[in-house]
Amino acid sequence: MANRPVRELEVIRTSRITEHMLRITLGGAAMADYPSNQESAYVKLMFPQAGDKPSQKRSYTIRQQRPMEIDLDFVLHDPLGPASSWAKQAQPGDRIQVGDPGPKKLINHDADWFLLVGDMAALPAISVNLEQLPDDASGHVVIEIPSETEIQTLKAPAGLKFHWEVNPQPDPEGGFLISKVKALPWQAGQPAVWSACEFNSMRQLRHFFKEEHQLPNSHLYLSSYWKLGQSDEGHKQAKKLDNEQSTGE
Structure with missing residues (x-):
């Protein structure tokens, strides 16, 4: 993470995919120089904790990417953890710190x-x-x-x-x-x-x-x-x- 820039992104919209999966679209001005072609790469989101505790980091896959926007899909676990709790309450305009994408892990296409x-x-x-x-x-x-x-x-x-x-x-x-x-x-x-x-x-x-x-x-x-x-x-x-x-x- 130390070698990857961290930028503050904004919640653009949320949409329910299924009963227990929620899509959060992130964007904002900080996306201006965002790396392209990052679908399937992972990013780390940083969820603040109370007091002086360090933020909790969670990895999520970039499901879709468009100019100035990325979609992340959250599984709403029961009980809700820090990431799913944030996602369930997220509203347009909310902001969150997000590390730039890590490596993509794709299946080998050279197969029968x-x-x-x-x-x-x-x-x-x-x-x-x-x-x-x-x-x-x-x-x-x-x-x-x-x-x-x-x-x-x-x-x-x-x-x-x-x-x-x-x-x-x-x-x-x-x-x-x-x-x-x-x-x-x-x-x-x-x-x-x-x-x-x-x-x-x-x-x-x-x-x-x-x-x-x-x-x-x-x-x-x-x-x-x-x-x-x-x-x-x-x-x-x-x-x-x-x-x-x-x-x-």
């Missing part, structure tokens, strides 16, 4: 077929990935949602089959998404996989893709965006420990 897997937190990034795939792309999209009210209409090549998998109660062991992925037919040829989800779900998917199918890192992107029962800080610690253990294996 594609598999994208995630939950609601990953929907903005999955959506951008789908929009940028070749028109003749084929494969599967598996998305875990808490109810059918969260199903969205996403732009994607006709050869991609969507699997909206309803799971009202997340599994602490992270077994739901992996069970749906294992039920899919594994197509011939070289796949490219992009997946982001809950921490324990990510670990199970990682084992499946790396150990059972030996996918090379060039064709596999995996990330955990949150951890069930943990704060953002707890999730960061879990990711750090997991990375150290994975590196040491």
Whole structure:
């Protein structure tokens, strides 16, 4: 973050996408020299705390970008955290400190077929990935949602089959998404996989893709965006420990 400029952006408008997803459009004069072509990159928003406590930082994917505007989609968790609380109360004219975009993480297009897997937190990034795939792309999209009210209409090549998998109660062991992925037919040829989800779900998917199918890192992107029962800080610690253990294996 130290190497990325921080600018104060203004809430332009808000719009409800589904029952639990809210889109916030940010813009303002500080966008005049904003980097272009940043859809799918992440930015860090800084949410003030009471007293002298440092701001809490949260990462969000740029869902759409237009001249002088970016759209960020917020999942309205229950209970609401600092980011979702801010988003739910945001009004046009509100201002927030936002770090400039980090690297984009896109699926490898040099593949015979594609598999994208995630939950609601990953929907903005999955959506951008789908929009940028070749028109003749084929494969599967598996998305875990808490109810059918969260199903969205996403732009994607006709050869991609969507699997909206309803799971009202997340599994602490992270077994739901992996069970749906294992039920899919594994197509011939070289796949490219992009997946982001809950921490324990990510670990199970990682084992499946790396150990059972030996996918090379060039064709596999995996990330955990949150951890069930943990704060953002707890999730960061879990990711750090997991990375150290994975590196040491």
